[in-house]
Amino acid sequence: MLKTVREECEALRTQIVAVKSSLFDITLPDAARQVKPITDFRLKQQHTLRGHRGKVYSCEFSHDNKLLASVAQDGFIIIWDVYTSNKVDVIPLANSWVLTCTYSPSGRFVASGGLDNACTVYRVNTASHASGNPRALCTFKGHAGYVSACKFRGENQVITSSGDLTCMLWDVNSGKKLQEFIGHLGAINSISINPQNSHIFSSSSCDGMVKLWDIRTNNCIQNFASHQDDVNSVEFFPDGNAIGTGSDDTTCRLFDLRADCQLSIFTSPNTVSGVSSISFSRSGRLLFAGYENGECQVWDVLRGDRVSCLNEHSSKVSNVTVSSDGICISTASWDSTIKIWSTT
Amino acid sequence: MNAAQQDSLNDLRLKRILQLNERLKEELNRERIHSSEAAEALINYAQETRDYAVSCVWGPLQSEYDPFLKQGTSGKTHGKLHGAENTGCCVIC
Numbered sequence: 346m347l348k349t350v351r352e353e354c355e356a357l358r359t360q361i362v363a364v365k366s367s368l369f370d371i372t373l374p375d376a377a378r379q380v381k382p383i384t385d386f387r388l389k390q391q392h393t394l395r396g397h398r399g400k401v402y403s404c405e406f407s408h409d410n411k412l413l414a415s416v417a418q419d420g421f422i423i424i425w426d427v428y429t430s431n432k433v434d435v436i437p438l439a440n441s442w443v444l445t446c447t448y449s450p451s452g453r454f455v456a457s458g459g460l461d462n463a464c465t466v467y468r469v470n471t472a473s474h475a476s477g478n479p480r481a482l483c484t485f486k487g488h489a490g491y492v493s494a495c496k497f498r499g500e501n502q503v504i505t506s507s508g509d510l511t512c513m514l515w516d517v518n519s520g521k522k523l524q525e526f527i528g529h530l531g532a533i534n535s536i537s538i539n540p541q542n543s544h545i546f547s548s549s550s551c552d553g554m555v556k557l558w559d560i561r562t563n564n565c566i567q568n569f570a571s572h573q574d575d576v577n578s579v580e581f582f583p584d585g586n587a588i589g590t591g592s593d594d595t596t597c598r599l600f601d602l603r604a605d606c607q608l609s610i611f612t613s614p615n616t617v618s619g620v621s622s623i624s625f626s627r628s629g630r631l632l633f634a635g636y637e638n639g640e641c642q643v644w645d646v647l648r649g650d651r652v653s654c655l656n657e658h659s660s661k662v663s664n665v666t667v668s669s670d671g672i673c674i675s676t677a678s679w680d681s682t683i684k685i686w687s688t689t
Numbered sequence: 690m691n692a693a694q695q696d697s698l699n700d701l702r703l704k705r706i707l708q709l710n711e712r713l714k715e716e717l718n719r720e721r722i723h724s725s726e727a728a729e730a731l732i733n734y735a736q737e738t739r740d741y742a743v744s745c746v747w748g749p750l751q752s753e754y755d756p757f758l759k760q761g762t763s764g765k766t767h768g769k770l771h772g773a774e775n776t777g778c779c780v781i782c
Contacts, residue, residue, distance in 0.1 A: 347699060350706045357713035364717065369724045376728035380736070384745045391757055411756075428760040567719075584734045586727070604727035605719060628740035629731070647732055671740050672750060688741040689755045 365606055373599060373609040374649035383630070383645050386652045388674065392430035392685040396423055400679040403445045403664045407452045410668040413675055414455045414469075415683055416446035422455055424469060427673055427685060436467050436480055449497045454482060454517075456503055458492025464505045466517055483520035487513060494536045498543055498560075506533035512548055514560060526558050528565045535578045541585030549576035555590055555600065569600045571607045578622045582646075583629045589646075591620030597634050599646060611644040613651055622664045627671030635662030641676050657684055 399419035406413055412433060413425045420441030424434035436455070443459035449466075458464035466482040490508030498504055502523070503515045512526040512533060531552030539545040545566075549555045555576055557567040574594035581588050587601045587608065597611040597620055611632060618638035625632055631652065632644040641655040641662050660679035667674050674686040690698075741750045752758050 347703055347706070350703060350710060354706055354710050354713065357710060357717055361713065361717050364721070368721050371725045371728060373728045373731065376725060377732050380732060381745075383743060386742075387744065388742075428756050582731065582734075583738065584731070586734075587731060601724065601727040601731070603722045603730075604724045605721045606724055608724060608728060608731070626740050626742040628735045628738035628743065630735040630740055630743050630746075647735055667742075671742055672756065674742075687755075687757055688744065689750045689752075689757060 368604060369606050373647060377647035380647050382648060382650060383652050386643065387688075388643075388653070388655065388686040389689060390657065390684055391673075391687045392427075394423075394425050394430055394683040394685065395681075396432055397421065397681045397683075399441075399681060400660075401663060401677040401681060401683055402443060403447075403457075404675050404677045404683055405446060405448050405666055406668045406673065406675070407448050408450050408669065409452065410670050410673065412448075412452065413683070413685070414446050414448050415677060416443045416457050417681065418442060419681075422446055422457060422467065424455075425683070427668075427675075430685070434469055436469070438467075439465060439481065439484075444491065445494045447495050447497055447503075449500055451500055454497075454500075456495050456497065458485075458495050458505060460491045462486070462488045462491060462507070462509075464488075464492050464495045464503060464515070466503065483517060485513070485515040485520060485522070487522045490532065493532065493534050496536055496538050496546075498538055498546075504536055504538065504546055506536045506548055508532040510550075512536060512546075512558065524560065524563055526563065526565070528556060529554060531575070534576065537580045537588065539581050539585045540583060545585075547579050547581065547588050549579035549590055551575040553592075555579055555588065557588075557602070567602060567605065569607065571598060571600075572596070574619070577620060580623055580625060583625055583627065587629075589623050589625060589632055591623040591634050593619035595619055597623055597632060597644065599632075609646070609649055611646075611649060611651075616642070621661060624665045624667045624674075626667055627669070633665045633667060633674060635665040635676060637661045639678065639680070641665055655684075655686065658682070 397417035399417045401417040404415035416422045420438045422436040440461040446457040456466045464485040467480045488507040494506045501517045506512045510529045514524040529550040531550045533550045535549045544560045553572045555569040556565045559566045572592040576592045578591040591597045599609040601608045618636040622635040639658040643653040658678035664677040677683045
C-alpha cells in the first residue's frame with residue numbers, strides 16, 4: 346500500500362512539472378521586447394532623515410503618504426513629516442531589539458515587532474498621548490521566535506511572520522490570536538497582503554520558498570520554489586496577479602500567480618550582494634531593490650534591465666518603500682539614516 | 690522497535706503521503722494560463738497605470754502637484770539628482 350501511494354505521489358509530481366512546462370511559452374523580458382526601454386530616469390534625493398542612533402530596520406509611509414514611520418535598534422519609532430523632514434512624533438519602545446514596523450490604514454496606530462517574540466500596537470495620535478493614555482494599545486504574544494514582519498489588515502487585524510516558521514493573524518481589539526499559518530520549513534522573513542484581495546497574503550522564508558495563504562481557508566494555496574537561498578523580501582505586484590521577491594542568492598524574481606511560474610529574474614554579473622528589501626513603483630514598471638552592500642538598484646520589470654543604482658548609503662539598505670502615490674521612495678539603512686527620494 | 694510500533698509508524702507515513710497526494714491533485718488541477726498571456730496582462734497594466742517614476746512615459750510631475758515644492762523644501766537638504774546609469778546624467782543642482 347505504502348509503495349503504491351508513493352508511486353502515485355511521484356506520478357503526480359511528474360504530471361505537474363509537465364503541465365507547467367507545457368504552459369511556459371515565454372519569459373516576461375522576451376514578451377516585452379517591443380516595449381521601449383526606460384530613458385532619462387531620474388530621482389531627486391530630497392532629504393536625509395537623521396535622528397535614529399542605531400541601525401534602521403524598517404520604515405513605512407502612512408496611507409496619505411505625508412508621514413513616514415521608522416523603527417531602529419535604538420528603541421524608538423520616529424514619525425517623520427516626509428515633505429519637511431521634521432520629526433512629528435517619537436515613540437519609545439518597550440523592547441529595543443525591533444525588526445519591523447507598519448502603519449494602520451487610518452494612521453492612528455503603528456505596530457512593531459522584534460526579538461522579544463511579540464508585536465506591539467502603539468497609538469500615534471499625539472493628542473491622545475498628551476491626555477495620559479498609554480502609548481501601547483495591545484501586545485500580541487504567541488510566537489515562539491522573533492517577529493520578522495507585521496502588516497495591518499484593515500484597522501482591526503494584524504498579520505505577523507516569525508522565526509518560529511509560522512505566520513499569525515491577530516485581533517487588535519481583543520489582542521488575541523485568530524489564526525495560525527503553518528507550512529514553511531525555515532524562518533519567515535517577510536509578508537505582503539494582496540492589494541486587490543486582502544484574504545490572500547504571501548510569505549517568504551529562509552527555506553527558499555514563497556507561499557501564498559488564504560485567510561478564509563487557513564491554507565497554503567500556492568508555492569514558488571526557485572530561489573537558491575533565503576528569501577528576504579516579498580511584495581505583490583500592484584495588480585495583485587504577481588509577486589516580486591528578493592533573496593540572499595543576489596537575485597530578485599517575478600512570479601505570476603495565474604501562470605503559476607517564474608516570469609523573470611533580475612540580476613547582473615556585477616551583483617554579488619544579497620537582496621534585503623524590494624518595492625514596486627506605482628505601475629509595477631520599476632522594481633526598487635535594497636542590497637546588503639548599501640546599494641539600491643532600480644530594475645525595469647518588463648524588460649529585465651537595470652535602470653539605475655542609488656548608491657548613497659554607507660551600510661546595508663534594510664528597507665525600500667514606495668509611497669502609494671508613486672512620488673516618494675524611502676531607503677532605510679543600517680547607517681542609521683533614511684533617505685527620501687522623489688520623482689520630481 | 691516492536692511490530693506494533695512499526696505498524697503505527699507505517700500508518701502515520703501512509704496518512705501523510707495520502708494527504709500530500711491530495712494536495713498534489715489539487716495543484717495538478719489548478720487553473721493555469723500560458724505565461725505569454727500572463728506577461729501580456731502585466732505589460733498592459735504597467736503601461737496603462739500612471740507612474741511618475743517612469744517620466745519617459747508619463748512626463749514629469751507638474752509643479753502644482755509636487756508636495757515638496759508646496760512645502761518649499763524641494764532638494765533643500767541635498768538636491769542630488771540620480772540619473773540613468775546608461776546616460777551618466779547625474780548632476781548636482
